[in-house]
Amino acid sequence: KPRVAILISGRGSNMMSLIEAASRPGFPAEIALVLSNRPDAHGLARAQAAGIAARSLDHKGFADRASFDAALDALLVEEQIDLVCLAGFMRLLTAPFVETWAGRMINIHPALLPSFKGLHTHERALEEGVKIHGCTVHFVTPEMDVGPIIMQAAVPVLEGDTPDSLGARVLAQEHVIYPAALRLVCEGRARLEGGRVVIDEFEIAPPAL
Ligand code: GAR
Numbered sequence: 001k002p003r004v005a006i007l008i009s010g011r012g013s014n015m016m017s018l019i020e021a022a023s024r025p026g027f028p029a030e031i032a033l034v035l036s037n038r039p040d041a042h043g044l045a046r047a048q049a050a051g052i053a054a055r056s057l058d059h060k061g062f063a064d065r066a067s068f069d070a071a072l073d074a075l076l077v078e079e080q081i082d083l084v085c086l087a088g089f090m091r092l093l094t095a096p097f098v099e100t101w102a103g104r105m106i107n108i109h110p111a112l113l114p115s116f117k118g119l120h121t122h123e124r125a126l127e128e129g130v131k132i133h134g135c136t137v138h139f140v141t142p143e144m145d146v147g148p149i150i151m152q153a154a155v156p157v158l159e160g161d162t163p164d165s166l167g168a169r170v171l172a173q174e175h176v177i178y179p180a181a182l183r184l185v186c187e188g189r190a191r192l193e194g195g196r197v198v199i200d201e202f203e204i205a206p207p208a209l
Pocket of ligand 1: 008010011012013014015043087088089090108109110118119171174
């Protein structure tokens with residue numbers, strides 16, 4: 001089974017959805033490590049409580065992004081990690097690190113990419129008045145929130161929504177598609193080929209047109 005590392009910076013609800021999915025019989029991956037760039041991340045305690053090795057690598061201890069990313073890479077190699085899942089990891093990664101892990105690193109973003117890259121996605125979706133919002137799992141490429149898309153889920157924007165109410169509706173779908181996308185990648189059914197995603201078979205049937 002591929003050894004997966006989950007990188008977090010905070011509460012770790014997506015991390016928990018991956019840990020729970022991977023604990024079920026037949027899941028094609030093992031969550032070998034949870035790593036936070038913030039020592040105080042709430043998710044670290046949750047990972048430990050679930051019996052997963054949890055470590056922090058405080059970015060404040062490094063002179064620059066390159067040296068932090070080099071230490072991160074060394075740790076992942078030492079732990080024999082095959083695949084990296086970014087799950088609320090709120091730190092930009094350098095191009096050399098991303099290139100090293102190309103095709104072996106995925107991220108979840110709380111919007112329907114390519115709309116609403118970056119931060120405060122739910123607030124911005126409400127400001128724009130979109131009627132459909134959602135989340136995206138994608139392979140990570142050096143440019144932020146641009147990577148080839150593996151899976152998306154859409155939710156309606158409802159009258160009277162606040163960033164919190166809309167965010168909660170999106171988060172529930174994040175917890176569905178992230179484990180499903182990880183499964184596809186681990187089974188080799190979703191992969192990066194020539195900069196594009198090739199998907200053999202959908203876990204979740206695409207909507208009929
Ligand atoms: C999630 O909504 C995730 O999509 C988002 O942060 C939240 C983390 O929550 N990620 C990003 O914004 C990446 N730029 P969690 O720690 O409970 O999974």
